Amino acid sequence: MSDGFIELRNIRKVFAGVVALDAMSLVIKPGEIHCLAGENGSGKSTVIKIMSGVYRPDGGEILIDGKPIAAMTPIEAIAHGVQVIYQDFSLFGNLTVAENLAMNVHLGEKRRLMNWRRTRAIAREAVDRLGVELDLDAEVASLPTAGKQLVAIARALMSDARLIIMDEPTTALTRKEVETLFRIVRDIQARGIAILFVSHKMREMLEISERITVIRNGRKVAEGPTGDFDEALITRHMTGGDILNEPYAWTPPPGPPPVPRLEIRGLTVPGKCEDLSLAIRPGEIVGLSGLLGSGRTDLALALFGMVPGYKGEILIDGAPVRLRTTQEAIAAGIAYVPEDRLTEGLFLPQSIKRNMLATSYERLAPKLVIDRSQAEEMTQGMVRAMQIATPTAEKPVMQLSGGNQQRVVLARWLLTDARVLILNGPTVGVDVGSKAEIHAKIRELAQHHGLAVLMISDDVLELVQNCNRIVLMHRGCFIEDLPAAAVTEETVSDRLKTFT
């Protein structure tokens, strides 16, 4: 039975009366790549913290090499070779790669003095062991996300790890970087180190893992070799139901073609994008993809009035507008949901209500005093319409799941009567169930409210399923404008891969 390196048996964990984990069991065999799948809030991070000794379970057993561990502490977990790579990597941006790598060794040896030569030697060894190129003298803050991740992995490997837990490791990576990461993960596995990949991205799980455990609401609902699973099955386990995925169809209304909701003519942002022209008609959802740095975000920012120096014309419903500030963009009917909703879009400690109304205060308070009853009415209506799971609109946004947070951002823009909706990575970091709901909402907005939607995403499947057209961008130019019905995820991905 116990052929696992680490095993959780019937773990139970309760936080302030709320059961986070119940009868949770998980076996990780030595040297395997195991995936822990589950939606946000399903208990994945609690599992990580129990395995790494941060939380003490309220019931159940933890076994390592078949022997029960009486009380797992972080130090004991590390001593047994359990290493966690957190989503934020836990690195010191102001220090060099070398010092970041050697820090734990120095601390472990309880040193008082800093030996720089030894620091370099330790770091050199760690980097060589991982088999990657890293500038040891570079400041970590200057590295791209993928580079920071390499440093974090190299550091985890140094401590004679037997299991490396990676929490959502692919979130901020491009497709190419994900491939590099997977190659490294397989390398690590070849040395007999097990990997626990915690994720909600199904294609990545299926690609990398050997076994999958799916949890839902704090319980294990499925477990088995990866070969037994496909995307639909994992989704069903994760959400407890099927999710429909029909491509979005848009047919122009009969008669003369309608005036585009959003039209850009020869839009140029010096050094970022060049001579872009595009028309989006009411009800259309247009996808925009390209590698990072292709200029897609610059286009979005220009449309939202954040690049006042742009050249070219922007027309809303046929009327030319000049967008020099975000206020002007909002007044013109443009809404922008940024890539990183956590840092750019939301005031996390503030209530749902305040977040929703953040861009509507001018309308709510024409004479400086806020119309409270109208504000209440608007928020209640939106909480219902967007199906945000909360007992009250006074709840701080940071207590909501990622999907619900995204819905709050969408709700905010709907309240401004936006006519053009620009979404930048609308479902990054959102679990499958919420993702489908957000997609349904976006489609509904386009179809029934006549919005023009520009959806920017790295997730090609998301674009293929939800857009009627897909525009590919590279080095600041539009390369192709494809009808979504004529393409598949593979053809678009292959096309993107030719851009370098």
Next chain:
Amino acid sequence: MALLRRSETVIAGILLLAMVLIGTINPAFWQLDNLFSLMRSNVIIGIMAMGVLLVLISGGIDVSFPAFAVAAMYLTIKGMLALGYNGVVLPLLAATLMGLAFGAVNGFFVYKFRMIPLIVTLGTSAMVRGFLLGVVGTSMININKMPTALIDFARTDVVSVTKADGTTYGLTAMVLIYLGLALAMHLVLRYTMIGRSAYALGGDPEAARRAGFDLRKTIFFIYCVAGALAGFAGLLHSGMIWLANPRDFVGLELDVIAAVVLGGASIFGGRGSVLGTMLGVFMLVMVKNSLIIMRVDTTWQLVVVGLIVIAATALSAWRDRRRAA
């Protein structure tokens, strides 16, 4: 060119440029006695700046050190007079320990209650100053009562030159104390784990906790050292100016913080060096000194120092943001 990208190089360049500029406007600037007096003016601000540097690196800020300095100085001299003691080493030690104890109070609140250092140090600063003036006294101790040993010690010169007209001037030996403390701070920051823990704490407190740094030790160390340096500098200052004024050092925090930020330390924590700080101190003192020579009103000097703080902070914020991008 790694050397060109270092902020110290940039600061040194700006400093040199400013010196040439000031020297052109006022050739007397380059005279040896002016340079010696400039270096003398570096000592007290420089020693205090070492403490502020340490605090800034750790992501904190300290506005209480002038109050600690004046309290340590005045209490020590009052004590010396009461006991009739005339010496150097023990009083300096006493002032240093007093500053250290005050600093420990800062450290306690910053660590135990996770309070914002600005608020903590504003509070302790007001309390210490108020206590000093209310309980200990408000009268100045002039040269006629000052302990002679302190004055004699602070008068020591490393070199002295006799001018053609027979007057002599020299470079105070206190500069050596400043240089020694600066070197010690450099070694602590660069070659000890406690120094590196200050950088780690300033870089990412959460990561520092996870990595297993003893943050209690680090925070107490930082605020105690800042307090101790202030106490030491306070007493040394009174020896150098032959006066113990319980209302001294008002507004000095601005000068010192300006100098440290000018020296390339980040107001957000995590970055800063001793060499840069020394250059920053020199630049600030030189600018203020030149304003005096040019007969600029003291109120306008305040404007200039304020401008320097804003400009230097803006510059370092811009630099840090660019680095993070």
